[in-house]
Amino acid sequence: MKLGGTDAGAWGAKGSPLPAHPVPAFAAPEVIAALARAEEAGGGGGGAAAARPTVAAHPAQDAWSLGMLAYLVLTDSPLIPVDATASEVAAALGTSGQLPWERPGGALEALEDPATAAAIASLLRREPRKRASAASVLGGGLFKGLAGAPSGTTGTPRRK
Numbered sequence: 001m002k003l004g005g006t007d008a009g010a011w012g013a014k015g016s017p018l019p020a021h022p023v024p025a026f027a028a029p030e031v032i033a034a035l036a037r038a039e040e041a042g043g044g045g046g047g048a049a050a051a052r053p054t055v056a057a058h059p060a061q062d063a064w065s066l067g068m069l070a071y072l073v074l075t076d077s078p079l080i081p082v083d084a085t086a087s088e089v090a091a092a093l094g095t096s097g098q099l100p101w102e103r104p105g106g107a108l109e110a111l112e113d114p115a116t117a118a119a120i121a122s123l124l125r126r127e128p129r130k131r132a133s134a135a136s137v138l139g140g141g142l143f144k145g146l147a148g149a150p151s152g153t154t155g156t157p158r159r160k
């Protein structure tokens with residue numbers, strides 16, 4: 001899953017303009033806002049490729065996507081429906097208050113390990129500056145064993 005698009009040219013240096021993420025279910029709220037504005041303005045179809053919204057690239061967007069993907073991998077269920085449009089995701093996330101999974105009984109409470117839930121929650125904060133960095137989470141318990149794994153391995157012990 002690439003942050004900005006479907007080709008290698010979609011990667012961007014921090015602060016550079018980047019086409020908004022094509023899969024809203026994994027996109028950060030600031031990217032969703034740009035996509036939702038484009039949908040509401042009639043973007044989609046026809047000459048939409050030329051009008052695709054851009055956002056300033058930032059590592060916090062990758063951190064959000066990592067949180068969404070980690071939850072999906074661990075539970076086999078997405079926090080946001082994968083086929084949701086940007087407008088639907090924007091409505092689900094809202095603009096203030098608690099995110100759906102932060103509310104009592106939210107999806108993160110379903111995870112058996114509270115430390116895992118906390119790590120994912122730290123990636124899924126609405127404000128980019130309040131999100132944990134992907135690097136800090138990769139070095140923590142959620143990905144325990146992967147950080148020191150030799151290149152090309154998963155860090156999972158071999159069965160004898």
